[in-house]
Amino acid sequence: MTVLISGGTVVNATGASPADVIVEGERIAAVLAPDSELAAAARRGDARVIDARDRYVVPGGVDVHVHLQLPMTPESTSSDTFASGTVAAAWGGTTTVIDFVGQARGRRVRDALEERFAEAEGQCAVDYGFHLSMGGVDADSLAELAALVDEGITSLKLFMAYPGVWYSDDGEILRAMQRAADLGVLVMMHAENGLAIDVLRDQAAASGRTAPVWHGRTRPALLEGEAVHRAAALAAVAGAPLYIVHLSAAEALAEVVAARDAGRNVFAETCPQYLYLSLEEQLDRPGLAGARHICSPPLRSRHEGHQDSLWRGLRTDDLSVVSTDHCPFCDKDKALGLDDFRRVPNGLGTIEHRMDLLHQGVVAGELSVSRWVDVCSTTPARLFGLAGKKGVIAPGADADIVVYDPTAEHTLGADAHHMQVDNSAWEGVTVTGRAETVLSRGEVVVEAGRFRGRAGHGRFLRRSLCEPLR
Ligand code: URP
Ligand code: ZN
Numbered sequence: 367m368t369v370l371i372s373g374g375t376v377v378n379a380t381g382a383s384p385a386d387v388i389v390e391g392e393r394i395a396a397v398l399a400p401d402s403e404l405a406a407a408a409r410r411g412d413a414r415v416i417d418a419r420d421r422y423v424v425p426g427g428v429d430v431h432v433h434l435q436l437p438m439t440p441e442s443t444s445s446d447t448f449a450s451g452t453v454a455a456a457w458g459g460t461t462t463v464i465d466f467v468g469q470a471r472g473r474r475v476r477d478a479l480e481e482r483f484a485e486a487e488g489q490c491a492v493d494y495g496f497h498l499s500m501g502g503v504d505a506d507s508l509a510e511l512a513a514l515v516d517e518g519i520t521s522l523k524l525f526m527a528y529p530g531v532w533y534s535d536d537g538e539i540l541r542a543m544q545r546a547a548d549l550g551v552l553v554m555m556h557a558e559n560g561l562a563i564d565v566l567r568d569q570a571a572a573s574g575r576t577a578p579v580w581h582g583r584t585r586p587a588l589l590e591g592e593a594v595h596r597a598a599a600l601a602a603v604a605g606a607p608l609y610i611v612h613l614s615a616a617e618a619l620a621e622v623v624a625a626r627d628a629g630r631n632v633f634a635e636t637c638p639q640y641l642y643l644s645l646e647e648q649l650d651r652p653g654l655a656g657a658r659h660i661c662s663p664p665l666r667s668r669h670e671g672h673q674d675s676l677w678r679g680l681r682t683d684d685l686s687v688v689s690t691d692h693c694p695f696c697d698k699d700k701a702l703g704l705d706d707f708r709r710v711p712n713g714l715g716t717i718e719h720r721m722d723l724l725h726q727g728v729v730a731g732e733l734s735v736s737r738w739v740d741v742c743s744t745t746p747a748r749l750f751g752l753a754g755k756k757g758v759i760a761p762g763a764d765a766d767i768v769v770y771d772p773t774a775e776h777t778l779g780a781d782a783h784h785m786q787v788d789n790s791a792w793e794g795v796t797v798t799g800r801a802e803t804v805l806s807r808g809e810v811v812v813e814a815g816r817f818r819g820r821a822g823h824g825r826f827l828r829r830s831l832c833e834p835l836r
């Protein structure tokens with residue numbers, strides 16, 4: 367099957383220019399200057415033609431941090447399944463997602479892996495991969511890492527937060543980083559000082575401060591900055607590359623900048639919620655309205671200027687990636703903590719909106735259109751072992767392509783989205799720009815306001831090592 371995407375502006379991380387794209391089967395076959403003989407021949411033949419006039423033609427989004435059907439607490443599992451979450455991703459122009467195999471302390475990595483593979487198998491509408499979340503750094507889990515690399519799981523998440531659940535102490539982190547350094551595995555870090563935060567949380571609750579906003583007030587930005595500093599120091603000692611996940615605070619960004627300026631292999635992602643939402647406007651609302659915005663790290667104060675710092679970090683490449691940390695919970699789950707913020711399951715849903723929300727950065731003049739593609743597709747693909755295959759419109763790459771209408775206005779909310787969650791952290795937000803036609807490995811999965819994909823089209827991605835570090 368040949369597809370000709372004609373008349374659009376092809377946007378890569380390296381620049382934007384008018385071009386036609388020819389897709390043969392699952393791959394991009396050619397990117398051609400306008401009015402080429404090859405495109406004319408494809409048109410005369412049996413190629414299917416997609417008219418991309420006045421549209422951007424961009425690589426499908428690569429969301430490297432999602433949590434589909436994640437059992438977060440004994441009572442609550444994130445509400446998007448592999449099936450529903452990948453459909454929602456496709457609607458929003460994201461054609462690759464990377465989720466996590468969660469190895470809880472005391473569990474064997476292999477068992478966790480087999481269980482997670484079985485959950486995803488045959489369910490996904492777009493391609494998917496896994497990181498390992500290591501909750502128990504022990505001889506078994508460290509020994510298993512080499513086999514995981516061979517199987518295409520080349521990144522590892524560790525936690526300085528969530529004591530008693532996912533938390534690792536500094537000694538464990540160092541040991542895991544040493545092993546990761548030997549193997550070339552990219553260490554992802556949830557950087558918040560969980561032990562100190564637990565003291566603050568319990569003190570707040572004991573004095574009756576139980577409203578959602580106390581989730582934010584007991585997780586100060588300083589304790590994220592401190593954790594990033596410690597993680598960077600441990601990574602330097604171990605000689606390991608480091609990737610800070612869901613960075614939310616100016617203090618944390620300053621530590622990333624310092625580490626990078628010192629020549630260390632430290633990278634960081636932020637998420638749309640930290641760029642747009644705030645403690646004052648969303649978290650400091652009573653009841654469910656606030657609880658719906660509980661995530662960790664928390665939404666940060668706008669008065670303190672975190673959001674502006676993060677936009678600047680994206681422009682200057684101090685921040686390399688925007689992921690979603692997609693982890694939605696329905697109101698019945700969020701309501702479990704209405705009288706105690708500590709019981710609210712952490713996370714919110716954004717998998718469908720990331721490309722559009724970051725396109726707002728282009729509309730507002732915060733980012734160039736190429737930088738939008740870079741942070742949403744190209745760099746996440748490069749850092750997570752998918753260079754050349756995902757995140758680029760070039761011959762030989764997978765034909766994951768979005769024909770994007772940069773002028774379409776729409777309003778986000780629970781009634782309009784395709785995510786399987788009955789609330790939206792983005793309720794009422796109007797954005798300009800929308801994925802109009804979406805191809806996943808050459809198959810049209812979204813077109814003319816209809817989903818045309820299928821569960822099971824998405825394949826597991828055996829990822830190689832982080833490209834800039836190979
Ligand atoms: O609130 C969040 N971030 N939920 C997902 C789990 C995590 O720490 O990434
Ligand atoms: Zn985390």
Ligand code: ZN
Pocket residue numbers: 431433691693
């Ligand atoms: Zn996460």
